[in-house]
Amino acid sequence: MIEDSIKKLLKDLRKSHISFRKAYEVLKDLPYQDLGFAKVDHHRGLRKELGEVVFCEGKTYEEVEKIVEPILSKYGQVFLTRADQEIYDRLSKKFKNLAFYKKARVICTATKTKVSKKGRVLILTAGTGDIPVAEEARITLEFMGNKVRTIYDVGVAGIHRLFDKRSELLSASVIIVVAGMEGALASVVGGIVSKPVIGVPTSIGYGSSFKGIAPLLTMLNSCAPGVCVVNIDNGFGAGYLASLIN
Amino acid sequence: MIEDSIKKLLKDLRKSHISFRKAYEVLKDLPYQDLGFAKVDHHRGLRKELGEVVFCEGKTYEEVEKIVEPILSKYGQVFLTRADQEIYDRLSKKFKNLAFYKKARVICTATKTKVSKKGRVLILTAGTGDIPVAEEARITLEFMGNKVRTIYDVGVAGIHRLFDKRSELLSASVIIVVAGMEGALASVVGGIVSKPVIGVPTSIGYGSSFKGIAPLLTMLNSCAPGVCVVNIDNGFGAGYLASLIN
Amino acid sequence: MIEDSIKKLLKDLRKSHISFRKAYEVLKDLPYQDLGFAKVDHHRGLRKELGEVVFCEGKTYEEVEKIVEPILSKYGQVFLTRADQEIYDRLSKKFKNLAFYKKARVICTATKTKVSKKGRVLILTAGTGDIPVAEEARITLEFMGNKVRTIYDVGVAGIHRLFDKRSELLSASVIIVVAGMEGALASVVGGIVSKPVIGVPTSIGYGSSFKGIAPLLTMLNSCAPGVCVVNIDNGFGAGYLASLIN
Amino acid sequence: MIEDSIKKLLKDLRKSHISFRKAYEVLKDLPYQDLGFAKVDHHRGLRKELGEVVFCEGKTYEEVEKIVEPILSKYGQVFLTRADQEIYDRLSKKFKNLAFYKKARVICTATKTKVSKKGRVLILTAGTGDIPVAEEARITLEFMGNKVRTIYDVGVAGIHRLFDKRSELLSASVIIVVAGMEGALASVVGGIVSKPVIGVPTSIGYGSSFKGIAPLLTMLNSCAPGVCVVNIDNGFGAGYLASLIN
Amino acid sequence: MIEDSIKKLLKDLRKSHISFRKAYEVLKDLPYQDLGFAKVDHHRGLRKELGEVVFCEGKTYEEVEKIVEPILSKYGQVFLTRADQEIYDRLSKKFKNLAFYKKARVICTATKTKVSKKGRVLILTAGTGDIPVAEEARITLEFMGNKVRTIYDVGVAGIHRLFDKRSELLSASVIIVVAGMEGALASVVGGIVSKPVIGVPTSIGYGSSFKGIAPLLTMLNSCAPGVCVVNIDNGFGAGYLASLIN
Amino acid sequence: MIEDSIKKLLKDLRKSHISFRKAYEVLKDLPYQDLGFAKVDHHRGLRKELGEVVFCEGKTYEEVEKIVEPILSKYGQVFLTRADQEIYDRLSKKFKNLAFYKKARVICTATKTKVSKKGRVLILTAGTGDIPVAEEARITLEFMGNKVRTIYDVGVAGIHRLFDKRSELLSASVIIVVAGMEGALASVVGGIVSKPVIGVPTSIGYGSSFKGIAPLLTMLNSCAPGVCVVNIDNGFGAGYLASLIN
Amino acid sequence: MIEDSIKKLLKDLRKSHISFRKAYEVLKDLPYQDLGFAKVDHHRGLRKELGEVVFCEGKTYEEVEKIVEPILSKYGQVFLTRADQEIYDRLSKKFKNLAFYKKARVICTATKTKVSKKGRVLILTAGTGDIPVAEEARITLEFMGNKVRTIYDVGVAGIHRLFDKRSELLSASVIIVVAGMEGALASVVGGIVSKPVIGVPTSIGYGSSFKGIAPLLTMLNSCAPGVCVVNIDNGFGAGYLASLIN
Amino acid sequence: MIEDSIKKLLKDLRKSHISFRKAYEVLKDLPYQDLGFAKVDHHRGLRKELGEVVFCEGKTYEEVEKIVEPILSKYGQVFLTRADQEIYDRLSKKFKNLAFYKKARVICTATKTKVSKKGRVLILTAGTGDIPVAEEARITLEFMGNKVRTIYDVGVAGIHRLFDKRSELLSASVIIVVAGMEGALASVVGGIVSKPVIGVPTSIGYGSSFKGIAPLLTMLNSCAPGVCVVNIDNGFGAGYLASLIN
Secondary structure (H helix, E strand, C coil): CCCHHHHHHHHHHHHHHHHHHHHHHHHHCCHHHHHHHHHHHHHHHHHHCEEEEECCCCCCCCHHCCCHHHHHHHHHEEEEECCCHHHHHHHHHHCCCCCEEEEEEEEEEEECCCCCCCCCEEECCCCCCHHHHHHHHHHHHCCCCCEEEEEEECCCCHHHHHHHHHHHHHCCEEEEEEECCCCCCHHHHHHHHHCCCCEEEEECHHHHHHHHHHHHHHHHHCCCEEEECCCCCCCHHHHHHHHHCC | CCHHHHHHHHHHCCCCCCCCCHHHHHHHHHHHHHHHHHHHHCCCCCCCHHCCCEEECCCCCCHHHHHHHHHHHCCCCEEEECCCHHHHHHHHHHHHCEEEEEECCCCEEEECCCCCCCCCCEEEEEECCHHHHHHHHHHHHHCCCCEEECCCCCCCHHHHHHHHCHHHHHHEEEEEEEEEECCHHHHHHHHCCCCCEEEEEEECHHHHHHHHHHHHHHHHHCCCCCCECCCCHHHHHHHHHHHCCC | CCHHHHHHHHHHHHHCCCCCHHHHHHHHHHHHHHHHHHHHHHHHHHHHHCCEEECCCCCCHHHHHHHHHHHHHHHHHCCCEECCCHHHHHHHHHHHCCEEEECCCEEEEECCCCCCCCCEEEEEECCCCCCHHHHHHHHHHCCCCEEEEEECCCCHHHHHHHHCCCHHHCCCCCEEEEEECCCCCHHHHHCCCCEEEEEEECCCHHHHHHHHHHHHHHHHHHCCCCEEEEECCCHHHHHHHHHHHH | HHHHHHHHHHHHHHHEEEEEEEEHHHHHHHHHHHHHHHHHHHHHHHHHHHHCECCCCCCHHHHHHHHHHHHHHHCCCCEEEEECCHHHHHHHHCCEEEEEEECCCEEEECCCCCCHHHHHHEEEEECHHHHHHHHHHHHHHHHCCEEEEEEEECCCCHHHHHHHHHHHHHHHCEEEECCCCCCCHHHHHHHHCCCCEEEEEECCCCHHHHHHHHHHHHHHCCCCEEEEEEECCCCHHHHHEEEEEC | HHHHHHHHHHHHHCCCCCCHHHHHHHHHHHHHHHHHHHHHHHHHHHHHHCEEEECCCCCCHHHHHHHHEEEEEEEECCEECCHHHHHHHHHHHHHCCCCEEECCCEEECCCCCCCCCEEEEEECCCCCHHHHHHHHHHHHHHHHEEEEEEEEEHHHHHHHHCCCHHHHHCCCCCEEEECCCCCCCCHHHHHHCCCCCCEEEECCCHHHHHHHHHHHHHHHHHCCCCCECCCCCCCCHHHHHHHHHH | HHHHHHHHHHHHHHHCCCHHHHHHHHHHHHHHHHHHHHHHHHHHHHHHHHHHEEEECCCCHHHHHHHHEEEEEEEEHEEECCCHHHHHHHHHCCCCCCCCCCCEEEECCCCCCCCCCEEEEEEEEECCCHHHHHHHHHHHHCCCCCEEEEEEECHHHHHHHHHCCHHHHHCCCEEEEEEECCCHHHHHHHHHHHCCEEEEEECCCCCCHHHHHHHHHHHHHCCCCEEEEEECCHHHHHHHHHHHCC | CHHHHHHHHHHEEEEEEEEHHHHHHHCCCCCHHHHHHHHHHHHHHHHHCCCCCCCECCCHHHHHHHHHHHHHHCCCCCCCEECCCHHHHHHHCCCCCCECCCCEEEEEEEEEEEECCCEEEEEEECCCHHHHHHHHHHHHHEEEEEEEECCCCCCCCHHHHHHHCCHHHHHHHHHEEEEECCCHHHHHHHHHHCCEEEEEECCCCHHHHHHHHHHHHHCCCCCCCCCEECCCCCCHHHHHHHHCCC | CHHHHHHHHHHHCCCCCCCHHHHHHHHHHHHHHHHHHHHHCCCCHHHHHCCEEECCCCCHHHHHHHHHHHHHHHCCCCCCCCCCCCCHHHHHHHHHCEECCCCCCCCECCCCCCCCCCEEEEEEEEECCCHHHHHHHHHHHHHCCCEEEEECCCCCHHHHHHHCCHHHHHHCCEEEEEEECCCCCHHHHHHCCCCCCEECCCCCCCHHHHHHHHHHHHHHCCCCEEEECCCCHHHHHHHHHHHHHH
């Protein structure tokens, strides 16, 4: 593709269909445009679903606003994670059509995304404390056009609750398992289904859960193949990856 | 499906099409068969590709042989990871048609699997030391019917080597990045493509790489979304997951 | 038991003692009911003692109330750990007959449980800072019908205080040792008695106690056999386990 | 008891039934004998079951022999853990009636212990690699007069295998769960039964299992109450504790 | 001593100098009194210097007051560490003659202790941030009757400051080195003097000092012999130990 | 040099050019003056650029003021890191000509330093969250007379942004790479340039970045040679070192 | 430069000085050649000094030979680290003019490199055990044309040995400090000189030095600015970086 | 002292009692001699007891011999730790009068040191596995002229064994506690005596003792004051420190 456009450009130049200056301008940036094109293509595809993502934690409101403005004007939509009520209140005074998902701590443009992916993503949590991370994943997935089904609070301490849902498990295309404490749910699910399972360890727990290290190690060592792991509390990353897979 | 078979069974029983004993036999195991069926179905699908997998490390030859025998007789094929020459030499005296992939430390039935998956999986390594883990992933993928392309030794210390291969990167369905030392390659690749990237940290390195902890943390904290991680040196797990995604 | 009921059901069906629909209804859920029954049985036994347990930390008052309501209406009792004064003040306006054990941070139904277990559980703490965790264990045990005896502040820095209590040590059925800092008390007690000793490391201490890691490792490495360990600060878990053993 | 013997001694002395010297001899050591008696009593009770236990790892054969000799001559029996073939071969030339359990690495006097405990202890392993640790627990339990039932290789990657055995789970008095890799099995079992569950993390696994840290943390953070943990690979400790509980 | 008193008691009893009941009373508690005597002796010696020490961190004012009262009435003096202004303000309303060393966070009875130890203890800090911990050590030492000399802010980044003080270094009986960040001062001092050096790592620093782990490891690995270490920020422990050595 | 001055002194003394007392005074302190001279020389060179540096974190305003005063009166300039608005507000009431760089948390004398170093130092950050640490490095460098160029937010997730700046990369004398999360940027830059690269890991990130451990390990294990590392968040240290190298 | 060559190429093409095919060939690869040129330039500069570096650890002899061959034929020289006698013996049969530095574990072409750098690099070790790592740095530096001076075994336990060498310290351009155990030497040196100090922690030590973690943390937390750190035992990296700085 | 010798020297020079050259020679080195004198004095004192100490681990025999030779010729005695039979066999062929303490892994000159210290040092071990480390401490102490008493295998699992020895405990001047596994013995002893207690954690244990980390943390967090800690397995360091204290 790139090769073809170089060839054509050179032919056009020789035939004087384009000016020397024009040819120079195009060729000068070619490598970067090339790499740029790839990125832009890729970004374009991505931006249809998600625009540019803003991680709010550790940023002042002013910084967030400054980042949001150009994104909104370029892409017409925006997606903010780790946001809070105050950011939402101030942003929504300046920009229209923003929705705030409090539990998920997500702010995004409120237009409903059309479902464009075929499969269904299933999100499980081990406990109720894991729900905010799961919700971050859910909003991400829906924003990117996925059908999502959530089943919360089905940890292995009461594993019969999980088995009641086995048909849901078996019919999903991708499964996200959000679990803190000991994180054993990912292994159990990975042993039942033969679909990709994305484990999200959470910092829920106390003592020797060490803010998520325990479930992280559990999931990494899952004896069931087909399980992979993202960073602790990284609901967005899990949702994004699940959408790519779906 | 299960519900239908229960209904039919009961009707058959009432109509005496089947004996009481037969109905009892079927129904007695139903829950387990049911869960079993699911597993079996799932397993069957899986086994077409991979059979049952035997992790050889820490097992004596005798133990390995004892596990391999029933698998081979049931499924006609077998897949062993972390195997060595000695196991191969002794196994191949007893069982025919076994191949040994020395670098990958994999023994499996030698029949060539037909490519059945549409996409192509790309495997990258940062260094030459990461190749054994990458080869484990490759053999796993090919055994499961995937087209695989490998590009080895393209670590970020000479990142231009990676960019020469950008068309390969952009055309793959799933990318496995195998990297030790600092493991930065997964992030770089995740920033270029918009396909799922599976990071496999390896124990290659010394000093503060702490037998794989450094690349593991690097990959978990990847600032590029779309990257997930499996256990250190777990080439098989990465290959298996990539096949599920593909 | 299950087998018998399947046989009877099938006979009943053949004899038309029950309708096809009825038989189908029962059989369809059988495995899950079966597993469910087991769970229910088990739960029933458990609930007699403890009802369902609510871990309050990290939950808003509204979430706690929403979880407490159905438990209270179903079981007539409730048990909340890691609770605080505010939750108690607001809950006790809505629900009657709740007691708040401030030091133990436990809220539970105030009805005194009859002592139903034979043995006596002894709870020791190394220091005064460990007492809240010990109290959580004590309330749990008493709620589950155990006789409890507590001896606080008998750490190994003044080990003669412990030896003054040796008859208490020798006559207990189970001993819970709650200790922070270096956690040596569990080993010392384990060396004296031949009863199960449950170590509860606490996050009491500073510097290299690393929020409970030091006593956790101490207890895990106890050179006295008969000592086991639960999570850091997990007074409830220790109490619950001691009641099961008792 | 002790008080009684002091009273009697003093009376005897006053009545000159015993000499001053004799009274002095007894009383001089009383505290220590007292504490000693307790210990001896306790030890005696213990020794009936287990004698004194010798941990062989890191000891030369000569050291082991030197420790074994007085134990055998005093108690008529001995129990050695982490032993190997060489120790057995040399010991059995010197002492009669020793048995070697190779997989469990236990050497002990071969006389069959009578079953003296009422309940039955169930030992589960997640994988085949965990069996040596489980066997150490089993031999310990049987030596101490317990009925033991073992179910090996029922890890959560194929959790239906576990559910097939649910009646075994529900009828055991104490359950030992031996698991490496991610160690999720303990949580799952703890969620099903309402009996004490003793988790034994093993160093089985690779990469981020960190020689048993991963399953250790998993078990400590078990979201199911009733689960406690002993040291990594400590099959003897688990067996001993289970016998105390039983 | 004890043996003598037993002999005498028995003789007295035989001679009816004391009643049977009296002899019984004494003998019954002998072991514990014995051990107790030792402890009391030891404690008495100790209490002359320091009374009983109260660690205030994590205790409410009410708890502190409750502990202080009996100590003051028994020993006439008290020593509190990790105290703050509020505790002092409230305590000094209730009890007279208390002094508050704000930087050292120590409250103690204000009576000046007479210097009773021969040697002089030298306290060094690497930086100014380490001074509070050093002051805790200093107050402890002076309260226990030691001559103390402090040289603060002589860290290895400006090691000439340290060498200007070499005569102080060489003439001290014991040296306490308080250092955060990298903690190298203890090794340097240990290489110069041939007196016991007590290292106190502090949590001063940031990033990879990991709240005192870095200086702790530095001091433990000191290539100069004669250096020992106490817990992070444990100024009291260092002072107490230095007094014992002095 | 020193040897010469000793010789001259002795000759002067023998020739009575100087008094005995004078010679004694000089010789008495010689070693220390010598070492002192060296230090002073070295310090003088250093102080021309930077004066004495005050780390404000963990110091009260009063302490800071007390340290600043003598430095300002001796050297006419001062440099404070980890400062905040309050310190600046109060200090600038007392001392004139102070500037506050809020983002960098640096207070220093406002006089513009003349550029005295030949090369140009380039500072890169991976994200926007890393900018404060980078700014601390920048202010340090400019205060020490370096030309500085900053390129922020060019992390490996969008690596084309970095390549657009390759001429900047190739023309710098020293490069500082400030990066949190996974810290891969340092390796990538180290693979492109052949100039010293100073990595500054930051505590930016969450979950398994463990407050800077992940990027620290990444940078330490950089597979590109020519990369070194300073403490987490240590922008000042990186700037200071870069100035020494430049 | 690149822009100029594009302009010239296009002009040449329009003037038919070069063929279409030729112009296409050049332009097609331009970006990569461009980036390539940079890399080549950089590499060329680098290769003059060091050629390509081969890390031998974990490679078979066959792999090493296969990598060495093309490097030698292209550049006429080669540099291997972590090599051993066996590799040398076999390599030197095949390739001429190789030298083996046993202590440094380096094999390289034996031609003496001309000193081309102005400054002198000083390498210090704390102990004798650190010498192999220091030697690796020395050989690297000399191979790259640096004057090197080594002073071994001047650890802080006998700090007077270091001060005897202060003129060496003050006259070096860059100092490499190689130290295991507690690694305090880097801080002490950094406090004396105002030149860049490169710390190389080594795995020398035992117990709580944790294979180099202790000196690594010490060096990272150095309270003297101007100190940076490379990976544990990474003598080559330190030498390479020092050469870049020099 | 030094000041006096300078004064005298100058006077002698002025009076021409010494030559200029002589005065120069002395004065030239004065600072270093001064610091050297201090060191020499200190060393001389030390060397009377211990000579120079050679840590053999990681050194070849040739290196050891090369270090031993000058020490022996200068001081007439030598002290080697972590030595083995082979080193002894070869050394004793070359040098006379060497003794090898196999268990302690110490080689030293065989002449018996006269007891020169007043107090008695008591060495305790928790288990038999800790004895080699304890023996290293014992040999060190005896070589330095201390009376030593050892009580081995009195770990807290059988704490009555410890109490039988309480008179030994109470009469010692310094106590060294050598303990692996959970290391609780140091705390218990520290709670009984009011003498300095030096804890030596050992790498004895398995699983979560993490090669000595568990007892190290236990000892650092000892709730009994008066306890300090040296590096894991550092018997020599403990012995040396105890001798300094004694």
